[in-house]
Amino acid sequence: MEGRPNHLPLEEVMSGDDGEDSRSWSDNLGGGGGGGGGVSDDDDDGEQSRRKGGGYHRHNPGQIQELEAFFREIPHPDDRQRLELSRRLGLDVRQIKFWFQNRRTQFKAQSERHENILLKEDNTRLKNENDVLKIRLTNPSCSKCHGPVYSNAAIDLSAEEQLLIKENVRLKDELVRIRALAGKLSGKPIDTSHLTSKLPGFNGVSNHNRAKKRRDVSKTGGRTVSTGRSLRNGTLDNRPYQKASLIDAAISAMNELMKLAEAYGPIWSRNFAGSTELLNREEYLKMFSHDNPLGSSCVGAEGSRDTVVVSLNSQAIIGIFMDVNKWIEAFPCLIARASTVEVISDGVNGSRNGSLQLMKAELQVPSPLVSTRQVRFIRFCKQQREGLWAVVDVSVEDGAGLRAPTDCRRLPSGCILQDLPNNFTKVTWIEHSEWETNSVHPLFQQVINTGKLFGAPRWAASLQRHCDSLPLLVLCSNSNANLSGVSPGGNRNILKLVQRMNELFCSGVCVSTKSKWESIHVGNISEDVKIKYRRNTSSPGEPPGLLMCASTSFWLPAAQDILFNFLRNEQCRRQWDILSLSGAMQETFRVSKGPGDSNYISLLRAVGPDSSHTGMMVVQECWIDASGASIVYAPVDDSVINAAVNGRDTESVALLPSGFSIIPDGPSPGKVNGNENGGCLVTLGFQILVNTTPSAKLTQDSFNSVHNLISFTIHKIKAALHLN
Template sequence: MGPEGLISGASGGSSGGGVARVVADIAPHRIAQPPLLTPIPRSMHSSSLSVPRKMEGHGEMGLIGEKIDTGLMVRMRDDEYESRSGSDNVEGASGDDLDAGDDQRPKKKKYHRHTPHQIQELEVFFKECPHPDEKQRLELSRRLRLETKQVKFWFQNRRTQMKTQLERHENLMLKQDNDKLKAENDIMRGAMANPICNNCGGPAIPGQISFEEHQLRIENARLKDELNRICALANKFLGRPLLSLPAPISLPSSNSGLELAVGRNGIGGLSSIGTSLHMGLDLGDGVLSTSSAMPLIKPPMGLMGNEAPVDRSMFIDLALLAMDELIKMAQTDSPLWIKSLDGGKETLNYEEYKRTFSPSIGSKPAGFVTEATRDTGMVIINSLALVETLMDTGRWKDMFPCTVARAATIEWITTGTAGIRNGALQVMHAELQVLSPLVSVRQLKFLRFCKQQAEGVWAVVDVSLDISQEGTNVQPFVNCRKLPSGVVVQDLPNGYSKITWIEHSEYDESCIHQLYRSFISAGMGFGAQRWVATLQRQCEFLAILMSSSIPNEDQTAVISSAGRSSMLKLAQRMTDNFCSGVCASTARNWTSLHVGNVGEDVRVMTRKNLDDPGEPHGIVLSAATSVWMPVAQSRLFDFLRDDRLRSEWDILSTGRPIQEMVHIAKGHKQGNCVSLLRGSPTNANENNMLILQETWSDASGSVVVYAPVDIPSINVVMGGGDSAYVALLPSGFAILPDEPSSYGRPHNCNRTMIKSGDNGTDGGGCLLTVGFQILLDSQPTAKLTVESVETVNNLISCTIQKIKAALKVT
């Protein structure tokens, strides 16, 4: 056998044919080639090219996912390396002896084993130069007292062993990838074989099913959730599970608790507030509950619907680009922003923006316009708590209740590191709203990425997923796209945080009524100012709620802490339902109606309630419209919340005097509160009328929402009972500021301007939205009539006219 035969035998035994077979089984598209070896003497074959043993402290799987460190591999124990690195050499063997043919049997020679010192010197040199030239080999042989061929063969075998280790590592990684692909394939097959219904969580049935069966399945899912809640309450209050009920299904961890750290130098009279505050009004049974968050069953692969699977690395690259853009846009002295002459409002410098950034989600669609806003402020919440709120869909919706209509996490790309949200990335779906039927709800699907920038400094960025990034050719209806937007949070030493909020979007202006176009284009509807103002108001409310020194409440009825929490939770549900009826989000299944006698600016919708205990059973009709009022926002808000003036606009009060029984403060402003009002009876046979009302106001707008409630139900709630079974049909008002100074442009010509000082105005006005929900008929077989629609339309018109008459405006 010649040298060629020795090469074939050595490579086949170590990593040649065996490696190729293993890789062929794992990934057919990647076939490992046998290593190319230099000729090795026949006498060295048996001892020098034995199959390498495992590294000390490492099995074969020890190298998976690790970077191969050549320095580590050359620092093996000397006694291990002697048998596998070609250290056993024939003493005094010449080149002629080594190249002899098979017919001439070599004489038995005395073997020479390298000393530990020689091996150490060879290893050190190999680490610096794995391929020494002839001059370097001569120098090594002289210095180590070895023959030149011994040095040459040592380096050949050392390189062969290194290559073998690398090939084994690659094969193991390929095998691991193959196992992961098989597991994902099994998940996909299982999902296809057992589809799940997103509405009720049960198995999907191919083909059409009856409406009754569909309702039964949804009711079954609701009853299961109710059973879980009852079992959880039993475990909490009784200290043991209910024996007569099956074991409760494990509930997910509560998303309604927001951990906030409040400093001792907090708002107003706050002193020594605990370092942790729970958001979500989850005091006992929860107040700011997350039950309204959009339920969604995540598909095993892909994003939503018929979308194809995508490469997650693409999401990571997009998120990193968006984060870089957000940080640059948030810099205080950035040339990307141009300040107004009064130093207040900032405008994006689009020319500088285009020079600085390349488009991250493709070009702007035809007919879309751009809005960009930036705002800063201080909030009583620390950076970690705010990050947790933004990265949790339930907490996010609870913190911005009138802005976020629905929210859901479609898929987590990564959940962060070291138990915190640093590096967390998720795909989300959300519906954003402005409280007016004349502004379409914004449907968004986007990435949300969180990253810690420094100690006490965090950034959370949103960026829409472009159609080309989703791996599908099906173009969905999209009326808005988010360019890199988000918030940078910096902790302050007094328990507050400084936030810089940026909103940058492209949207279809044709979806917005002419009355609201200048309002939206100025960033007042979805811009940074609204997010910052809402966050400040909500954090102030939570701080007051959790403090031991609650502001004095002027009320005739005494209410416990549990009753206060239950009342706040009921008020939150009332306001959410009001927003749903005004904005027509998919949070509730409304059906739009078009009646000839109703104006185009009035949105009329209906829904049949059969199983929701939070609403009266029967046909519910909702009607809402928006008008411009030549009155300042603050004056109109004070007028609508004044109990003494309620009879001037509230048709249902029928001129009765109204008295406030319960007052729960939600902020230091007097108008930010939840109240229980009582109408005095006009005769002895008439029962008292109770009204639950929530009011709040900030820089972004004001809200007055109310609903009639019956006395037995509200007594249960005030005693700390469950508020989910109190039926509500809310009505109310949303007031948005519409000052000329906020836009830097004049009002439309159809808005009559009033001189400063007339009727208490300041030369501006506001946008008033009026919404009513009424029960038409409680019978299951009830049908909607044209007269019913005209009745609620007349109710809206009459209310607006009464308000104008009371304020003496036209």
Template sequence: MDCGSGGGGLGASGSGGDHDSSDLSRRKKPYHRHTAHQIQRLESMFKECPHPDEKQRLQLSRELGLAPRQIKFWFQNRRTQMKAQHERADNSALRAENDKIRCENIAIREALKNVICPSCGGPPANEDSYFDDQKMRMENAQLKEELDRVSSIAAKYIGRPISQLPPVQPVHISSLDFRMASFDGYGVGAGPSLDLDLLPGSSSSMPNLPFQPVVISDIDKSLMSDIAANAMEELLRLLQTNEPLWIKSTNDGKDALNLESYERIFPKPNNTHFKSPNIRVEASRDSGVVIMNGLALVDMFMDSNKWLELFPTIVSIAKTIEVISPGMLGTHRCSLQLMYEELQVLSPLVPTREFYTLRYCQQIEQGLWAIVNVSYDLPQFASQCRSHRLPSGCLIQDMPNGYSKVTWLERVEIEDKTPIHRLYRDLVHSGSAFGAERWLTTLQRMCEWFACLRVSSTSTRDLGGVIPSPEGRRSMMKLAQRMVNNFCTSVGTSNSHRSTTLSGSNEVGVRVTVHKSSDPGQPNGIVLSAATTFWLPVSPQNVFNFFKDERTRPQWDVLSNGNAVQEVAHIANGSHPGNCISVLRAFNTSHNNMLILQESCIDSSGSLVVYCPVDLPAINVAMSGEDPSYIPLLPSGFTITPDGHLEQGDGASTSSSTGHGRSSGGSLITVAFQILVSSLPSAKLNLDSVTIVNNLIANTVQQIKAALNCPSS
């Protein structure tokens, strides 16, 4: 390939932002060492019950003279130690098995060298054919596949790598009159069991990817390099050429690809990847300025984990399968990798798109980079993939003051075997659902988010007594980011989630997924996720304002239980006033220790309002600047997107009283709840729990429609 081209808690007095690190260290409590009697009693209890409930912890607290919090954290740390011991033992067993296989392989090869032909007494004919390089590579690949297979089986029992922080018991929202989170009255056996597969791990864990381990030969790598180089050449011409390749659409003024000019400039023997009449080609291009320098963008784009962190609303899964060429250190110049990627629209009605993609980065000149994505067909996956990415990507140009100009191109071939649901048909077929504009506006908003995370001070309003320190603000932003990422995972239709669709109050129904949650930072047990999508003849901006308005929140929010809500803390994380993190408190409730953490974000492609009940001590931990990764979150919320109609929607709701015009169109709203059904991993999901969440979503939808004066049907 040619590469030559620490504040205090809410409600406390004073400002917590002026304390330095020495003040924080002086406030730390001295380390407490348990007595031999206490440890002996705790160990005895741990053997009988590793997961004591609150009543048992209180009994131990009184018996041993320890605080309930100390009892809780001792058991958490002990469970973590046990899990680590099991993991080390299993890893040792796997290493021993691997060494055994390797030794057997060597012994077999040595035995083959000494084979004597029974006819002539000499060595067997064509001996070299058994020991050439190709045979050895195949043999090693088979060993690697076998080891990976055994490791994956063991990983299902070991779980994910253990975090340094201990896991925390789930916050039972049911004890706070927030009845959406734990069905205390509908426990195991209370109703008929529902036949839904339970997925191991949490919704945030990486699911099993739909392929076997890939063995890439030198010939494959050479072919990949040629494909990437050709794709880069095509991408640069498409990005740097206007007419006649691109013309302005008469409908919306956006760039539209002139297919006749394209096929004339890039003649190919077969311009479609799929042999099917149900082929659609989506092509879009957009450009804009983002607040991040070019090299930082390149670094995030070429790292699958950072890529997933940058686009949580679009990318549901991203994994680097193989680094074909690492490129030049520090610049990613000529870096080439094979990736697996799954893209989503945050609705249960839109299937995800899967790609095996070659991602190639080339530095064109100083301060100018190009990154191309193009599908690469793996034989074992070709029959399942209904999406094919044509040369797509972006051009990144450094600008003064840490900004970059990004020109984005998206081109895919789609084989629609099943029709898109009519609510999303216009949005998907126009290319807006997965198009360049959505990628770019999301990138602009997320770059603002990261800029706010880096700066020492930004817009922070204190409405309740405490302004978080810079460390506390960053900790709150990280907590809210994890909440949003968890929500996006629960709403999406990833192939890693098995789901059941129930009949609901609207034509769409409610999609239900269930998984076992065990990760630190998530409630332990069986978690049910339920989501539905509905249409409103109201502009997306007005719907977003409705959900953001504290005065209208009691009309739809079950967490506030119909009570008034006040914002007690506010952290801006973008230039738009709607991009912020809020801490809310509901009045006139018996649970003053519970707050609502909320993040909202909006751009031209859509908006999100995600919220989660969090207890006051946990908020204090985050606002003091401590690591919030162990705080359990089970978020719910809304996604709001334009319906894709250029004209007004259904004629039944065209009155001016709704506050929307012809150009604004209607909105597609997805509402999603997550509920901790049981804290017992062995529990069975019963039909009563599903019925409750189904009714909860139906009532929420009806309340929203009534509040916005929209027809209920």
């Protein structure tokens, strides 16, 4: 075998058995095969290796996996990196070099194939438009009114009849376009040659009012109103030409999402640890162009991409996205409220392929200093190929446009779902939006562009936590299940209690319009401390009386995991929690909601200074991931917990939750108190019962009490962690 190179050329690898071993995520998106070979960038080195000879070398799966992982991070390794790989994988440096050259050649070929697919789609669209033009040429019309050509001597049409004819022809053209787009979605061409000059339902002057209504909505100053401007009262009023525009926008957004998912190089950059990548705005504008709907020079933009593997198949994930209630349940800390305005398409042949919905939502971050984002968008689901689906969202405007500075515009965003063995799915999430920069609090100016507030890492991490907790939900729904010695009914009750506790905590801390709290400003209290109140007279899930909520966000020079472990540790609770009564907390129950020991629900028993039981329990939920961390808790009576554990309903259990939301801030600008590793943005929120009488008056003492409680807690945490 002398004279043969140590690595197969591209043609042999693409047709040989090695193709399956070398398949990567990029291959799956592009539909390609093999670990690849190709023409070397350095012909002299390649020829030298051929002269030295050697047998064929087939990389083992472990080596291929390492090389693929390194290629996704660094497609062009330098000499030092190639040397390190050769030592780690037991391969020759030249083998490493040729593998990367071949892999780059293969990736380029895959990109070209995908571009060809997009060009074919454009070609199909142009053919459909050409067919429509041919139909128009066979039926000539007046250049002014677009109606049939009549002889004035033969017939004298009234003004109303001329308008009806004009409207009839325009609607017929829109119907032709709708059918062409429907054919594109379904993959089956729809014949439009049978269309006549009259549409059903338009039979002369009797339809004058209906035609007039369409003219008023669809025409302004002789031009067609844009899709977003023609949406009135949240519905499409079954107008086919509006739906056609939305379908066109959905297809365009899907094409952009797929291009962003497959793009590498300068358009995406990785500037902090983890799998998150940030969008290069300048490179993006070179590749795509969008109008700026905010109409202001003070517009911010953020784009991020993240990848996770979740323990749920793609069809189940699509079911979450297309059902608004399941969508809210999967992202409780991100979605304050959401609704489906209209279902434009249910899909093709009973599947979700081609599903299109008009939706609106209010997005939130657990902080009183971060404004919510009002978004109105279309959601489009499409199967790209076998085992690969994509769901894309893109904003559309309502009749009034963007109503407030806190509103934002979502450019094509969404996720690509790739099926993996054992019912797993690889999720590539892309989030891209624009907003007015003057709506961002200075405390969050530095972190907002990292995607940790509304970006891809937060969405992807929330989806992963939800998928990890689904086995617990199924187990709690099983009448034969038993967790930690608690009855099945008790498991369900505790889970429902925790879900309601988190909803109440977010409603108090966030600034969502869904909240029933009323804000109040107190002159001697800092503006960063937000105080709200409400008078509860009817809600059974909260204690009756005058309720008050106080929350604030602040920065701490401490690593996220250190702060999280300190706050969740029941042994450290007496150092900062006034509920511990200077005693200890004992954990009596814990159930995991995911892998590891950092995502769980627990019950804590308060023990007094003399080791006596105080009769109070604390329900607590904790979780942590790369996007942040959360500790939410609520005190309840011991008797209530015992009843819940024994299967009694918890809907009427009164809760006043408190807790912490933690967002990693990354490296700080220089040393802060000797800390070079950055810190965290911490949100602290308390809900307390001020008076058992709902009609009681708010007093200055009440404001001072909640403000002192926040100051006391922050001071104790800093002192315990030795933070100045």
